[in-house]
Amino acid sequence: MEASSSVWSGLNSGVVLSLIAVLWTVVWQNLQHLQLQQTFGRHMSRHARRLAAMVDPYLSLTIAEYDGGRMRRSDAYEEVKAYLRGACSRDARHLRAEGGKDANKLVLSMADREEVADDFQGARVWWLAYSKSPPRNDGFPWWGAAAQEDRRFYQLFFLERHRELVLGAYLPRVRQMGRDAMLQNRQRKLFTNISTSQWSHVVFEHPKTFATLAMDPAKKKEIMDDLDMFKAGKEYHARVGKAWKRGYLLYGPPGTGKSAMIAAMANYLDYDIYDIELTSVHSNSDLRKLFIETKSKSIIVIEDIDCSLDLSGSRKNKEETAEDKKDGSTPAGDKAEKKKADTSSKVTLSGLLNFIDGLWSACGAERLIVFTTNHVEKLDPALVRRGRMDKHIEMSYCGFEAFKFLANTYLGVVSHELFDDIRELLQEVNMTPADVAENLTRKSVDDDAHSCLASLVRELQEAKKMANGENGQDEQDG
Ligand SMILES: Nc1ncnc2c1ncn2[C@@H]1O[C@H](COP(=O)(O)OP(=O)(O)OP(=O)(O)O)[C@@H](O)[C@H]1O
Ligand SMILES: [Mg+2]
Numbered sequence: 001m002e003a004s005s006s007v008w009s010g011l012n013s014g015v016v017l018s019l020i021a022v023l024w025t026v027v028w029q030n031l032q033h034l035q036l037q038q039t040f041g042r043h044m045s046r047h048a049r050r051l052a053a054m055v056d057p058y059l060s061l062t063i064a065e066y067d068g069g070r071m072r073r074s075d076a077y078e079e080v081k082a083y084l085r086g087a088c089s090r091d092a093r094h095l096r097a098e099g100g101k102d103a104n105k106l107v108l109s110m111a112d113r114e115e116v117a118d119d120f121q122g123a124r125v126w127w128l129a130y131s132k133s134p135p136r137n138d139g140f141p142w143w144g145a146a147a148q149e150d151r152r153f154y155q156l157f158f159l160e161r162h163r164e165l166v167l168g169a170y171l172p173r174v175r176q177m178g179r180d181a182m183l184q185n186r187q188r189k190l191f192t193n194i195s196t197s198q199w200s201h202v203v204f205e206h207p208k209t210f211a212t213l214a215m216d217p218a219k220k221k222e223i224m225d226d227l228d229m230f231k232a233g234k235e236y237h238a239r240v241g242k243a244w245k246r247g248y249l250l251y252g253p254p255g256t257g258k259s260a261m262i263a264a265m266a267n268y269l270d271y272d273i274y275d276i277e278l279t280s281v282h283s284n285s286d287l288r289k290l291f292i293e294t295k296s297k298s299i300i301v302i303e304d305i306d307c308s309l310d311l312s313g314s315r316k317n318k319e320e321t322a323e324d325k326k327d328g329s330t331p332a333g334d335k336a337e338k339k340k341a342d343t344s345s346k347v348t349l350s351g352l353l354n355f356i357d358g359l360w361s362a363c364g365a366e367r368l369i370v371f372t373t374n375h376v377e378k379l380d381p382a383l384v385r386r387g388r389m390d391k392h393i394e395m396s397y398c399g400f401e402a403f404k405f406l407a408n409t410y411l412g413v414v415s416h417e418l419f420d421d422i423r424e425l426l427q428e429v430n431m432t433p434a435d436v437a438e439n440l441t442r443k444s445v446d447d448d449a450h451s452c453l454a455s456l457v458r459e460l461q462e463a464k465k466m467a468n469g470e471n472g473q474d475e476q477d478g
Contacts, residue, residue, distance in 0.1 A: 079178030
């Protein structure tokens with residue numbers, strides 16, 4: 001009897017337990033149906049963790065999107081974000097998405113207040129994403145619109161007994177894996193300053209490479225070797241105590257490929273480009289802010305440097321400029337005059353020099369600074385001295401070597417009866433590589449290598465006649 005009652009009560013408790021289990025499953029499925037399961041589960045796990053923390057305390061570590069107030073985006077934050085991409089696409093319920101390298105895919109990250117777990121060498125940790133509105137006065141009133149954006153954070157929870165493991169091994173691994181993931185998904189960007197101190201970007205997809213840039217092959221090789229040395233120069237720069245940056249000055253007439261060279265450099269090095277429009281930068285401190293926001297592995301470009309600012313400072317006063325305009329001695333309709341007319345920029349030469357090699361220049365690493373100009377003679381020597389602009393590259397009119405390169409690229413021709421004529425003409429006539437390339441482009445199906453080369457010869461002869469005519473006219477006028 002006793003045995004049968006205990007079996008009975010055993011059976012009863014079995015039934016009750018099964019009923020509870022069934023009820024729980026029904027409630028759980030409904031919760032899931034209502035999409036509340038995740039939240040509920042999360043609350044449960046958070047409460048469970050809090051309870052557990054009473055016997056085995058949890059520690060937390062916060063990684064903010066911006067280091068040093070709001071001045072610079074934190075590398076660690078980006079690395080954690082990239083590292084968590086896999087975990088969050090697998091486990092998180094609420095996601096944020098951005099466009100990625102692949103036009104058809106989105107790059108995912110955790111939405112606010114999402115939490116994902118991660119395991120490392122037997123230790124379980126949790127990552128929580130959250131954001132906060134910025135305080136009214138964040139101490140950086142000059143930061144402009146960026147100061148209004150929410151501040152984002154990742155918070156890592158782990159058990160106190162895993163402190164050493166997490167800090168010493170897990171986090172370095174997270175950062176390394178995050179960096180690797182960022183490299184894989186990296187889309188190169190072309191940034192420009194839309195306002196006085198804010199960058200905006202598009203995806204950088206310029207097709208120009210060194211393989212399609214016509215210039216003397218020896219000169220091209222020298223530049224590529226220089227870039228290789230720079231890219232591999234981390235240890236060298238640390239050893240000699242120099243900031244890991246290099247200045248290039250590209251100068252030469254319009255259409256000789258200065259901008260094309262910058263695109264080729266970016267493609268060769270796999271760097272981003274920051275194209276600073278100096279005339280929209282109001283002050284030196286705005287320039288500094290833009291500079292601080294640039295990332296490593298980038299080329300910072302200031303095109304037409306002579307036109308963007310009155311860099312000559314006291315060497316050229318306003319009356320002189322007015323005189324120049326009256327007698328037309330500055331090139332009429334020149335980019336310089338157009339730019340200066342509508343600029344309210346207060347960026348000074350010393351501000352720019354500070355940006356190139358003052359104390360601020362060492363923040364960040366692996367950056368090229370490239371200036372371009374059509375009038376190298378107008379630049380202040382302080383700006384272009386070696387050490388600031390380490391390498392001066394003249395982009396010149398098309399020489400015979402550059403022509404041969406173009407003939408091979410466009411027509412697949414390495415020698416031709418017209419080559420000798422072209423060599424002579426190119427010595428007498430200035431023609432940009434862009435114009436030579438235009439002549440070597442087939443315009444119809446009937447065009448062949450000979451007709452293209454003949455058209456180039458005709459154009460060069462025309463240009464020679466014009467030049468001789470003008471010289472003759474000048475001599476008569478003289
Ligand atoms: N050396 C070159 N090899 C191949 N293409 C070239 C070369 N130089 C110029 N081009 C082509 O000619 C066009 C104009 O060149 P680019 O804009 O680079 O000239 P630039 O020197 O920057 O002129 P500007 O001084 O007016 O800014 C581009 O389409 C470029 O691809
Ligand atoms: Mg250009």
